[in-house]
Amino acid sequence: MIEPGAAEFDSSEAAARALDVADPLARFRERFHLLPGRIYLDGNSLGLLSRDAEAETLAALEQWRTLAIDGWLGADPPWFTLGEELGALTAALVGAEPEAVVVTGMTTVNQHALTATFYTPEGARRKIVATALDFPSDVYALQSLIRLKGGDPARDLFLVPSDDGRTIAEDAIVAALGEDVALALLPAVLYRSGQLLDIPRLAAVARERGIPLGFDCAHSIGGVPHRFDEWGVDWAFWCSYKYLNAGPGATGGLYVNRRHWGTAPGLAGWWGYEKSRQFDMVHAWEGAAAAGAWQISTPSLLATAPLRGSLRLFHEAGIDALRAKSLAQTAYLARLLDETGLTSSPYDFAIGTPREPERRGGHLAVEHADAPRIARALKARGVVPDFRAPNVIRLAPAPLYTTFHELWRTAQALREIIDSGEHLRLAEGRELVA
Numbered sequence: 222m223i224e225p226g227a228a229e230f231d232s233s234e235a236a237a238r239a240l241d242v243a244d245p246l247a248r249f250r251e252r253f254h255l256l257p258g259r260i261y262l263d264g265n266s267l268g269l270l271s272r273d274a275e276a277e278t279l280a281a282l283e284q285w286r287t288l289a290i291d292g293w294l295g296a297d298p299p300w301f302t303l304g305e306e307l308g309a310l311t312a313a314l315v316g317a318e319p320e321a322v323v324v325t326g327m328t329t330v331n332q333h334a335l336t337a338t339f340y341t342p343e344g345a346r347r348k349i350v351a352t353a354l355d356f357p358s359d360v361y362a363l364q365s366l367i368r369l370k371g372g373d374p375a376r377d378l379f380l381v382p383s384d385d386g387r388t389i390a391e392d393a394i395v396a397a398l399g400e401d402v403a404l405a406l407l408p409a410v411l412y413r414s415g416q417l418l419d420i421p422r423l424a425a426v427a428r429e430r431g432i433p434l435g436f437d438c439a440h441s442i443g444g445v446p447h448r449f450d451e452w453g454v455d456w457a458f459w460c461s462y463k464y465l466n467a468g469p470g471a472t473g474g475l476y477v478n479r480r481h482w483g484t485a486p487g488l489a490g491w492w493g494y495e496k497s498r499q500f501d502m503v504h505a506w507e508g509a510a511a512a513g514a515w516q517i518s519t520p521s522l523l524a525t526a527p528l529r530g531s532l533r534l535f536h537e538a539g540i541d542a543l544r545a546k547s548l549a550q551t552a553y554l555a556r557l558l559d560e561t562g563l564t565s566s567p568y569d570f571a572i573g574t575p576r577e578p579e580r581r582g583g584h585l586a587v588e589h590a591d592a593p594r595i596a597r598a599l600k601a602r603g604v605v606p607d608f609r610a611p612n613v614i615r616l617a618p619a620p621l622y623t624t625f626h627e628l629w630r631t632a633q634a635l636r637e638i639i640d641s642g643e644h645l646r647l648a649e650g651r652e653l654v655a
């Protein structure tokens with residue numbers, strides 16, 4: 222289909238439109254509430270609302286209105302097993318058997334639930350390995366976990382450094398996984414540069430060395446296919462409001478490999494109890510047989526229902542087809558910036574995302590010394606990017622709804638902003654939520 226990496230490259234508007242005509246996923250765009258007059262490239266931070274997600278949410282409200290308490294078992298689907306049912310639907314996105322995934326909690330809460338289970342420091346083996354480019358929440362949670370277990374984050378947390386400020390070398394991670402390491406947590410895709418780590422290689426090394434290794438998939442779920450069962454990944458977690466488009470604060474998810482089922486959760490709660498006996502209300506713990514055991518509390522119906530509609534779109538489109546389009550779109554945009562002179566003087570944008578498809582997640586990190594003001598100038602022109610300090614404009618084509626023509630127009634906007642200097646008239650600095 223689309224070959225933006227081919228030797229000859231057509232940077233014309235007509236060529237962008239031709240790519241849209243040839244796009245086998247183009248029909249999904251109308252399933253979303255698009256923002257009139259705007260180009261939305263922030264779906265890696267908060268995906269747009271689909272009509273399917275909206276309908277599921279309204280149906281959930283209606284069932285609450287009409288069924289009340291009987292909705293736990295009588296709703297469609299029953300609320301009592303919503304986490305398991307949606308987990309099974311999510312399993313295809315992470316390459317897992319259905320019971321290995323459950324929809325529950327939020328990214329950081331799920332991280333706590335899993336790391337509290339698998340971090341068992343003992344003797345000289347007490348270090349946690351993460352990376353210097355991690356999303357801050359992940360690091361805060363690890364620091365607090367170490368303190369909770371009587372350790373000192375300054376001594377027990379090792380953040381694998383980055384050589385270039387953008388990426389983390391897998392070799393450096395492998396070198397860090399020594400005998401003193403009790404747990405490792407890595408991002409599948411780095412939130413700023415969009416680097417995709419070599420998950421199968423890292424999982425294999427960690428397993429060989431007996432180190433429980435988990436992945437934060439907030440920036441990969443719904444954007445990148447995973448094969449967790451096949452790769453032998455220990456555990457993973459994610460949110461549903463980025464590429465999964467399930468809405469702000471939507472219920473997240475987690476994965477636990479079969480070999481860990483039956484391990485007592487570090488943060489237990491009644492929602493992780495064996496379902497058939499949960500309402501026996503006895504105090505002796507009997508965890509659910511699979512990943513469901515890591516649930517803590519009653520799921521929020523209204524924060525979970527949209528995910529059901531959203532997942533339908535992923536199943537219809539197929540994660541491999543979405544990945545193919547995503548790679549084509551990020552390659553197209555990077556190539557367009559190169560070929561039209563935007564990555565050289567006087568424009569001076571730089572691509573901070575690895576060029577190799579197998580090292581790239583779903584967004585493109587476009588760097589510029591004046592990134593905060595350029596990001597705001599883009600927004601003023603109706604192109605919605607996001608900014609990540611200190612110098613990154615993240616542009617995320619969402620393969621379910623972004624067109625190649627929108628990417629072409631975004632490149633035009635970047636050129637016109639620099640040509641006119643309109644960003645220079647904006648105040649310095651970023652917005653509170655950027």
Ligand SMILES: *Cc1c(COP(=O)(O)O)cnc(C)c1O
Nearest residue numbers: 327328329356358412437439460
């Ligand atoms: C978005 C994101 C989070 C957000 O955490 P919440 O608990 O959902 O607020 C955490 N980690 C990473 C890597 C993220 O990208």
